[in-house]
Amino acid sequence: MTSLPPEGSDPAFDFRPDESCARRLDRADPLAPYRDRFHVPKRADGEPAVYLCGNSLGLQPKAARALVQRELDDWAALGVEAHFKPEAPWYSYHELFRETGARLVGALPGEVVMMNSLTINLHLMMETFYRPTAGRHKVLVEQDAFPSDAYAVASRIERHGFDPKEALVVARPRQGEALIRTEDTEALLEDRGREIALVMMSGVHYLTGQVLDMERIAAAARRQGCVVGFDLAHAAGNVPLRLHDWRIDFAVWCSYKYLNGGPGAVGGCFVHEAHGNNPRLPRLAGWWGNDPDTRFQVRSQAQFVPRQGADGWQVSNPPILAMAPLLASLAIFDEAGMRALRAKSLALTGYLLYLLEQLPGGRFEVITPVAAEARGCQVSIRARRRPRELVAALAAEGVVADFREPDVIRAAPVPLYNTFHDVWRFAQALAGAGSAARG
Numbered sequence: 195m196t197s198l199p200p201e202g203s204d205p206a207f208d209f210r211p212d213e214s215c216a217r218r219l220d221r222a223d224p225l226a227p228y229r230d231r232f233h234v235p236k237r238a239d240g241e242p243a244v245y246l247c248g249n250s251l252g253l254q255p256k257a258a259r260a261l262v263q264r265e266l267d268d269w270a271a272l273g274v275e276a277h278f279k280p281e282a283p284w285y286s287y288h289e290l291f292r293e294t295g296a297r298l299v300g301a302l303p304g305e306v307v308m309m310n311s312l313t314i315n316l317h318l319m320m321e322t323f324y325r326p327t328a329g330r331h332k333v334l335v336e337q338d339a340f341p342s343d344a345y346a347v348a349s350r351i352e353r354h355g356f357d358p359k360e361a362l363v364v365a366r367p368r369q370g371e372a373l374i375r376t377e378d379t380e381a382l383l384e385d386r387g388r389e390i391a392l393v394m395m396s397g398v399h400y401l402t403g404q405v406l407d408m409e410r411i412a413a414a415a416r417r418q419g420c421v422v423g424f425d426l427a428h429a430a431g432n433v434p435l436r437l438h439d440w441r442i443d444f445a446v447w448c449s450y451k452y453l454n455g456g457p458g459a460v461g462g463c464f465v466h467e468a469h470g471n472n473p474r475l476p477r478l479a480g481w482w483g484n485d486p487d488t489r490f491q492v493r494s495q496a497q498f499v500p501r502q503g504a505d506g507w508q509v510s511n512p513p514i515l516a517m518a519p520l521l522a523s524l525a526i527f528d529e530a531g532m533r534a535l536r537a538k539s540l541a542l543t544g545y546l547l548y549l550l551e552q553l554p555g556g557r558f559e560v561i562t563p564v565a566a567e568a569r570g571c572q573v574s575i576r577a578r579r580r581p582r583e584l585v586a587a588l589a590a591e592g593v594v595a596d597f598r599e600p601d602v603i604r605a606a607p608v609p610l611y612n613t614f615h616d617v618w619r620f621a622q623a624l625a626g627a628g629s630a631a632r633g
């Protein structure tokens with residue numbers, strides 16, 4: 195039996211700088227056929243673009259259209275009766291994600307529900323899980339958190355009558371470093387944990403691409419009695435997760451990035467079983483979180499009876515048309531499996547890092563950790579010279595990558611639809627554009 199490379203090490207590929215190596219890697223890739231299940235945008239000349247923006251908006255699964263069409267057809271043919279009559283009744287539509295959603299993030303069925311969008315879910319979770327007291331009201335966040343998260347957290351702090359300037363505890367990289375060291379977050383928790391009500395961090399940092407050690411951070415938080423939640427916007431569908439075993443209290447994510455659910459797709463929410471079955475937890479209630487057998491009852495004294503599990507945090511009935519594409523995408527995730535996707539992802543980024551090393555020194559700096567366990571699909575590259583001209587030159591070559599001010603290019607080859615040849619073309623374009631932008 196051949197053994198897989200140990201988790202955390204680079205797959206032992208024989209990378210070479212020439213194009214034939216990319217072709218060879220693609221021929222050997224067992225996941226290569228999945229690319230054909232997606233619509234890949236084309237350049238002006240009809241050639242497929244080098245799409246490295248799956249961390250921002252995942253590509254459309256070809257199966258999505260028929261699933262959306264089915265819902266339009268059910269609506270046309272059945273009207274209100276489509277809530278109960280069709281193959282996928284709207285009344286229980288969210289339950290179609292019960293198993294696949296749980297597998298995706300390493301949860302038990304019932305710990306995950308697809309609902310709303312990310313920031314709203316963050317608010318709903320903080321309503322339940324951020325319960326500050328005078329002595330313990332602080333929130334631990336990472337430096338340069340995504341703006342929406344920063345606004346949401348600050349607004350919850352203010353809602354409870356505290357001042358975000360005082361109440362935010364920030365985990366930062368050391369002077370001169372770009373990444374947050376796990377041991378520093380642990381030390382911070384050791385030191386100030388008793389003031390901290392909630393640890394609210396990203397699983398994968400959107401700018402640097404760093405995968406945080408969620409398990410260790412959660413354990414350190416728990417030792418101090420802090421509640422711990424993660425924003426998995428850049429982690430879900432990107433890296434393997436074991437939210438249940440890591441004893442994360444709650445997590446939220448969006449579905450339009452690595453999960454290919456389409457623009458504004460319905461997001462996800464994880465509530466650990468330990469809380470999911472506690473009907474006494476306060477929450478922003480609505481009829482869809484109520485026991486379905488009694489949710490229609492009109493009572494003079496409305497008695498909210500939460501459903502078990504994450505389902506009990508639903509508020510409104512789900513937007514079926516916005517959920518249908520996600521069904522197509524999660525079926526593909528299930529079929530391919532996170533283990534195989536992760537293996538290819540590490541190979542793609544390993545290859546990209548290798549090709550970047552071949553470029554003349556000094557022009558680019560990789561911010562993302564090189565260690566396999568600390569990187570996901572995204573490689574963040576700091577362009578030292580004329581970054582904006584560089585991005586324009588890449589776009590002219592049909593490379594779709596993302597740029598964050600002032601100088602960071604984020605390239606995310608994703609294992610479901612990107613090829614090794616995409617990575618090679620990107621590196622070529624970067625080399626060419628880099629020297630053109632030098633002048």
Ligand SMILES: *Cc1c(COP(=O)(O)O)cnc(C)c1O
Pocket residue numbers: 311312313314340342343396400425427428448
């Ligand atoms: C993409 C992203 C968001 C977006 O929030 P929406 O509510 O889906 O608009 C929020 N936070 C993080 C960390 C993200 O990466």
